[in-house]
Amino acid sequence: MPDSTTTPGLVLSDATDEELLAAHVAGDEHAFAELVRRHKDRLWAVALRTCRDPDDAADAVQDALISAYRRANTFRGSAKVTTWLHRIVVNACLDRLRAKKVRKTVALPEETADAGLPDTRDPIDEHTTRLTVMGALAQLPLDQRLAVTLVDLEGWSVDEAAQILECPSGTVKSRCHRGRARLHTLLRNQPDEPGVPPPGGDQA
């Protein structure tokens, strides 16, 4: 029997994202949780690749989802709900990265390396350090890393990524191109990385 906190007639698993958000605004206490369940992995992936640190990514996603929960009534419907959620997450990540910079923490090498990713600044022998694709991605400037993450890793269209990043589509295209070019350069120096075929070359 549905309780007073659910929307009569609304099957959460069948509802569209827009219906879920509307139900949440109307007071349904389960609708937002369903939205989170659907999109948490995508949001997490974007946050992790942007922040390059799992703790920061977790904080950013939490802050973003709480913010979205509280101001759900500000969603105007001009973009998809997922676009709106991703925008909030990206902004939370950017805020976190800026705050870290301002706090002027002195970062030790082990504090800046992403969890599970190789430290590419091996002072002993940089030539033998192998970059994974994700390690190379982490080396990109933030704007390129974000654009490549959204378009190439997460499959957003350029226009959708532009909505998330709140910049022109041309800017997203340009950042993607420069990011891919830089990745090509980074990965080209590591021809023997298992599972990473040489850029532009056929596998033997």
Place this chain on the structure above:
Amino acid sequence: MRAIDGESADFSAADEQHIRELLAAQPRPEMPADVADRITAALAAEPAFAAPDAPTGPSRLKWLGAAVAAAVVVLAGVIVIPQWRQGTTSTAETAPSAPTTSSQREGTTADPAAVGTDAFTAADCGNRPLAYDTGTRYQQAALTTQAKALVPQECGGETTADAQVAATAAAPMPAEAAERNLKCIVRVARSPQIIVIDSGSYEGTPAVVAVVGPPQRALAVNCTARPVEVLMDVTLP
């Protein structure tokens, strides 16, 4: 010869397509279970959603309302406070908060006793932020002391109800500025709960000083900078 900015001059369309395919083949990391649980718990702790103009239901930031309502509230505060100070109610029981658009406050001008219904309580800590515009010059060496002085006693601080009333009357933060500054603080604070904000300066830079938590932290934020700049972030004892 390499192009500038680390890009290769021989980056062909085929190379670019190969990179795109490589990226598309990367597995998406799943959100760790502990992170998912933590977020679920944080959302479950939120009160049921209520739009700012909803007549019933919990409202965390009652003062995010229209400028007209805020003006009524400020006016109500000016009229109410002298009556309150005249001892019509116990200071321990009544502690009017900073300017809000609470419908309760609108009704207090004619009924001093009703002020008690709007008393700032421990449950308000983090749920109903106080906002001042004192112009205080916050200093790095004294920030923890200065910030603690802003926090109401109900939240473990040092501000008495009388002091809250005095600050509210003397230096209320206009509603539009309050909304703007709250949004600024929410974006940079790693805590969803804001106890109090005050507009002033930090080490000579215009800043909003906020106390957030728990655990309670004091932040000095230049909300007028682009991007917003966190000048200091310190845990309070």
